[in-house]
Amino acid sequence: MNIIVTTSSFPRDKDDYKARWILELGQEFLKEGLIPYILCPHVAGSKDYEVIDGIEVYRFRYAPEKYESLGYGNFLPHEKCSSRIGVLIQYCFNSILIASMLFFMSLSLHKLRKKKNAELIFSNWAFPAGLVSAVYHQISGVPSVLKVYGTDLVFLKRFKLRSLGKYILNKHDSVIAISDYTKDYALSFGADSEKISVFPVGSNYPIIHPQVSLDNFKGKWGISGRPVIFTVHRLIPLKGTSFLIKAMSKIVSVHPDALLVIGGEGPERNMLESLTISNHLEHNVLFAGLVPNEELPLFYEACDVYVIPSITDKWGNAEGLGMPALEAMSYGKPVVGFDSGGPSMTINDGSNGFKVPEKDWEAMADKIILLLSDPVLRNKIGVTGKSIFNDEYRWNKVGQRYAEVLNNAVKG
Structure with missing residues (x-):
């Protein structure tokens, strides 16, 4: 079964470790018979298309390259600025790009789903990918699963977007929270508790380097x-x-x-x-x-x-x-x-x-x-x-649980 994995953060090349757990999860999907195609924003220096560890990665453009600064942590200015003024300035700048990103992510999602005849959308973070997949699910009826991390929900709460958060959470067939804490946060938005599963981010650790003393x-x-x-x-x-x-x-x-x-x-x-x-x-x-x-x-x-x-x-x-x-x-x-x-x-x-x-x-x-x-x-x-x-927490245990939720979403 082909699936589209949407995300606002992903390794920018084969050696990058930014949000690498999404790539690792994609490799677990392959073992379970799911074929993932990654859809993520383009960022300066990255390729529009490449194959990393056997997984196809499509990066959509949404602005001239020097302005493609969203995603990869930049939705959350607390990671970049410690002052309220700095946060406000960055949000003002980001807001100019957000509408463009949402539009081109939606357009790219539709084209890629048609091209790959994908049967399911798996989105990471409630915003922006979760919003795009929620709307797309409502319009197209294509099954969708959302994974929330916590910071994405805080983002929505901070801007008094609880209604939007509730819409995003409840317009997916299933929601995966990375911890009980994150699940409780999702429930505070009015999410349907029957739809939420709690699976951690997996890991391939420990990694041993026998060549290094x-x-x-x-x-x-x-x-x-x-x-x-x-x-x-x-x-x-x-x-x-x-x-x-x-x-x-x-x-x-x-x-x-x-x-x-x-x-x-x-x-x-x-x-x-x-x-x-x-x-x-x-x-x-x-x-x-x-x-x-x-x-x-x-x-x-x-x-x-x-x-x-x-x-x-x-x-x-x-x-x-x-x-x-x-x-x-x-x-x-x-x-x-x-x-x-x-x-x-x-x-x-x-x-x-x-x-x-x-x-x-x-x-x-x-x-x-x-x-x-x-x-x-x-x-x-x-x-x-x-x-x-x-x-x-090892992927060989966690990956099967993710695959089960995705398969159940398609079966209805």
Whole structure:
């Protein structure tokens, strides 16, 4: 069965990891007898058409290339700007392009569905792809399934578009939420609970690089022989990095050689570096910048504890799932996080990690200290987390569940 997968974010080339889980899910679809064709916005430097890992990718044009800036995180200015003025300016600019994107996505969807004789549309994110597929489903009757992530629903809520959100959610045959937290958010819009399933984003982790020595990797980054705490994310308010740096000021009083490795870039980096200096933590905090894809698994393997300090930001956004924490679990690493958003439901306190009250950095420090001080407990929790990951989050388990929902939508 041929299906059209619509999305506003996708790897921009074969080596890009942006929203790569959609590509990985497409590969799982192939194993289940579903033939996916990806439809996503064009972005500067990408090809209009290419085949990545056996999957055809069609990128539609909606503006002159230098203005094709929507999607890939740019619908959500909180990822680009930390000030309200910056967010407002970016939204004003984006709003000029949104109508064009919606029109050309709709037109491209219709043409591609006809060309491939596709029997189903599978959309990622309620806006813009979900809106397009909802309208198309209502007009054409072609079966459709929507996957929501959380940030897309916050986007609609922020602009008081609850009615539109309810329309989008209920005009699909089925809705897949990536966590119970995201499902609850969808229900708050008035979504039909009978239509919603909860399946996480899957993963092919752990990835092992036998050609790279872990000892050499540790030597390269100067982390040999030190207790290592790792976190990786965009440096934006939502990710709560400042609370983890504050926690380090308490952690080093017990483990003076402990090292926090922060992977990622973003608008908060200068502020976070200043916070590190003001707390005299230059010896204990390493800003690794954008971590190359081939090195990310090695950081997971090298760390003793993984931390996901995400919070609910001032816009109302919270972490939908927290994929890096799950990837760390695949390496048998205990996870510590705040009781916020999706991670509050994926972390089973005392089982695969610890969760503490949101923004309580002292409580977070206490749990990290406990894990660093007790290797037996650390290993026990890590083993449990790895077992949970293998049972619930690996693509070979999750992909079949997605395929079942899509097949049922076509059968009616």
